[in-house]
Amino acid sequence: MRIIVIGDGKIGHHIAAQLVSEGHEVTIIDRDESVLQRSMDTLDALVVKGNGVSTDTLTEAGVQHADVVIAVTANDEINMLCSLTAKKLGAKYTISRVRDPEYMKSLPFLMKELFIDYAINPERNMALEISRILRYPFSGNVETFARGRVEMLDFVVQPHGRLAGVMLKDLYRVHRELPRVLFCAVERNHQAIIPKGDFVFAPDDRVFVAADLHNITAFFNAIGKNTRHIRRVMVLGGSRIAFYLTSMLLDMDMDVTIVEIDPERARELSEALPRANIVLGDGTDHDLLENEGLTDADAFVTLSGLDEENIMSGLYAIRRGVPKVIVKNNRDNYAELLQDLGLDSVVNTKHVTSNTILRAVRTRGNASPLSGVQRLYGMMDGKAEALEFIAKKDAAYTGIPLRALKVRQDALVAVIVRAGRVVVPMGDDTLEPEDRIIVIVKGNGVMALEDVVGRA
Numbered sequence: 079m080r081i082i083v084i085g086d087g088k089i090g091h092h093i094a095a096q097l098v099s100e101g102h103e104v105t106i107i108d109r110d111e112s113v114l115q116r117s118m119d120t121l122d123a124l125v126v127k128g129n130g131v132s133t134d135t136l137t138e139a140g141v142q143h144a145d146v147v148i149a150v151t152a153n154d155e156i157n158m159l160c161s162l163t164a165k166k167l168g169a170k171y172t173i174s175r176v177r178d179p180e181y182m183k184s185l186p187f188l189m190k191e192l193f194i195d196y197a198i199n200p201e202r203n204m205a206l207e208i209s210r211i212l213r214y215p216f217s218g219n220v221e222t223f224a225r226g227r228v229e230m231l232d233f234v235v236q237p238h239g240r241l242a243g244v245m246l247k248d249l250y251r252v253h254r255e256l257p258r259v260l261f262c263a264v265e266r267n268h269q270a271i272i273p274k275g276d277f278v279f280a281p282d283d284r285v286f287v288a289a290d291l292h293n294i295t296a297f298f299n300a301i302g303k304n305t306r307h308i309r310r311v312m313v314l315g316g317s318r319i320a321f322y323l324t325s326m327l328l329d330m331d332m333d334v335t336i337v338e339i340d341p342e343r344a345r346e347l348s349e350a351l352p353r354a355n356i357v358l359g360d361g362t363d364h365d366l367l368e369n370e371g372l373t374d375a376d377a378f379v380t381l382s383g384l385d386e387e388n389i390m391s392g393l394y395a396i397r398r399g400v401p402k403v404i405v406k407n408n409r410d411n412y413a414e415l416l417q418d419l420g421l422d423s424v425v426n427t428k429h430v431t432s433n434t435i436l437r438a439v440r441t442r443g444n445a446s447p448l449s450g451v452q453r454l455y456g457m458m459d460g461k462a463e464a465l466e467f468i469a470k471k472d473a474a475y476t477g478i479p480l481r482a483l484k485v486r487q488d489a490l491v492a493v494i495v496r497a498g499r500v501v502v503p504m505g506d507d508t509l510e511p512e513d514r515i516i517v518i519v520k521g522n523g524v525m526a527l528e529d530v531v532g533r534a
Contacts, residue, residue, distance in 0.1 A: 079103070081439065082144050082169070084130035084160050085151035086113045088408065089175075089200065091121075092428040093148060093435055098122050100523045102439075105139045130160040133167060142168035146439055150175045150431075158192050165193035171442050173435055177201055177318060196438050200431040205322035207430060208404055211423055212311065212327070212377055215402040216303040218284070218422035221455040223466045224495040224514045230262060230288040230455070230464060233303060234422065237281040240301050247275035257296040259289040260492045260502045262518045263462050268414050270461035270520050272490050284422075286457060288464075288492050288516065290500035308376040308402065309333060314361035314391050315382035316340070316347045319406070319427075323379070328353050335370055337361040362387055364394060377402040385409050392421055413459045429456055440525050451525070452514070462520050464492070467527040471511040475531045481505035484534045488520040491531065 079102050083094045086108035094117065097104050104123040107130045108114050114125040128135030130149060141147065147169045149160035154176050161172035173196045176185060182199070189197055210220035217231040235241050240253055246261060264271040265284040271277065279285070289297065311327055313320050316338030324334045328351070335355040338344040344358045359366045361382060372378065378395040380388035385407045392405040404423040407416060416424050437454035453466035469476060475483055480491060480503055494501040495514040501507060509515060509531070517530050524530060 079145040079439070079442065080140065080143055081105070081146045081148065082107060082136075082139050082141060082164070084108075084147065084149040084157075085175075086110070086117055086125075087150070087152060089428050089431050090148075090150045091117060093150065093432050094123055095121055096432050096436060096522070097439065100436075107135060107139055131156060131163055133163060136160075136164055136167055144169045146171045146173065146442055148173045148435060154178050154181060158188060158194060161194045162192040171195050173198065173438055175200065175431070179318065179321060198431060198434050200427050200434075201318040202322045203430050203434060204319050204406075204425055204427055205326060207425055208319075208323055208379060209326045209330070211404060211425075212308050212332075212402065214298070215308055215377065216298065218424075219457075221464065223288075223453050223455075223464070223493070223516050224500070227290060227495055227498065227500055228288055228493050228516060229291060229294050230286055230492075230516075231294060231298075232284055232286045233298070235279050235281055235283040235285060239281075241279040241283075241285070242281050244279055245275070246273050246277045246279070256300050257289070257293045258502050259287040259294055259297045262286040262288050262464065262490060262492045263457060265458045265461070268417075270458050272462075272488055272518060272520060284417075284458075286464075286518075289502060293500075310371070310375045311335070311377045311379065312337070312367070312370070312372060312375040314378070314380040314388070316343045316356070317381050317383065320379075320381045321347065321350065323381070324351050324354050335375075337366070337370065362391055367391075367394075368398075372400065373398050375400055377404065379404045379406075381406050385412065389416065389421070393419065396420055410459065429460075432456075436522075456522075457518075460522065462518060463522050463524065464516060464518050465524055467515045467517070469509050469511055469513040469515055469527065473509075473511070473528070474533050475527070476509050476511055478533070479506050479508055482534055483509075483531050486519065486530050489530045490518045492516045492518050 081102050082105045083090050084107045086106050094104050094106050098121050106117050106125045126139045141164050147164040149157035157174040161174045174194045176197045219232050221230045261273050263286045264273050310333045313336045316336050327334050337357045339360050344356050348356045357370050378400045380391050388405050392403045395403045405421050407424050433454050433456050437451045440451040451465050455464040493516040494503050
């Protein structure tokens with residue numbers, strides 16, 4: 079597809095790189111020549127210097143032939159105007175980043191009047207992801223599929239745990255009491271593995287499993303993972319993510335403390351979140367954190383604007399025995415190091431945003447939206463993906479047992495949701511029209527279910 083990305087900042091560049099890697103024709107617009115030079119040097123993409131609202135700039139970028147225009151500048155108003163102008167000039171589909179909480183209530187009206195087809199709020203999406211992680215403190219990441227009916231979580235195999243040394247095909251014979259879940263993927267030594275029957279679990283493996291809410295909760299209870307509820311949360315930094323997250327946590331009856339160094343921002347948060355405890359001070363000051371109850375907190379979330387500050391504060395919280403620590407980090411080259419340091423819950427705004435936008439783009443890339451990606455979740459820093467599709471009527475793969483279908487070697491049909499019922503598929507199960515199918519694939523670029531399964 080022909081795609082224009084307006085705004086070549088961190089998120090815009092990351093999205094453009096992902097789209098180029100998937101074979102799309104990408105054009106990037108930005109006013110800053112230096113950032114465009116970086117894209118010219120590193121990406122197989124065209125660049126246009128100029129204002130993304132300008133009709134001349136958009137026309138030079140070929141907007142009249144664009145399948146998708148993605149506006150992700152730092153300014154909400156510019157993004158919305160870019161979408162309006164692009165649509166008027168002939169773009170087929172527009173995606174706009176809108177971050178300000180003041181726009182949330184009026185967003186449906188704005189989308190209609192400004193011809194925005196899809197609006198994304200990265201900070202709110204990040205807050206949703208963190209709130210899901212806080213529901214399962216033992217897990218590094220939590221993702222939902224099939225409108226919340228299926229959850230996928232990850233955990234680390236312990237040296238003396240029930241899984242260590244057990245072959246996957248023998249697991250339910252050795253441990254008959256375990257509720258059935260689907261073992262989707264494993265990360266070992268920073269490599270992604272789609273486990274087959276002969277796979278043997280080893281200590282320190284990071285394992286991803288999926289099932290319905292009842293079975294996945296029962297499974298983790300059975301293997302001794304901590305499923306206790308979090309009640310007290312301390313947040314470092316009063317960012318927009320912190321605002322959205324605190325609003326969600328307060329609605330879940332949690333006690334939340336935000337530590338914010340800027341007096342004006344602290345005042346704004348106090349007015350906007352009267353039920354939260356807003357502390358004015360430096361969140362890197364260990365004495366301050368101790369005095370405000372760090373060691374009594376069930377969870378500590380670092381959301382300042384500095385990755386290094388987030389990391390160091392997170393490590394201190396681990397040292398002080400806080401049960402759950404979540405760190406925001408946007409530096410991809412830190413990911414493996416942080417995991418080695420014991421920070422297993424690391425969230426990345428670029429990844430959350432790009433996953434959401436890529437799902438929308440891949441859906442647009444199919445003749446029918448129902449045949450495209452319904453939900454997309456990047457796993458293991460992009461080494462694998464979990465994707466949700468809806469099975470089409472009269473598709474070649476329907477009505478045939480899975481064991482008789484040809485499934486990509488690096489892929490796995492993980493879960494089937496049929497008429498609201500969650501099925502962990504076996505060889506005799508079939509894919510039927512209107513089923514919601516969740517698949518796990520190494521790498522990226524899958525656009526349709528036909529890319530994964532077909533007739534043998």
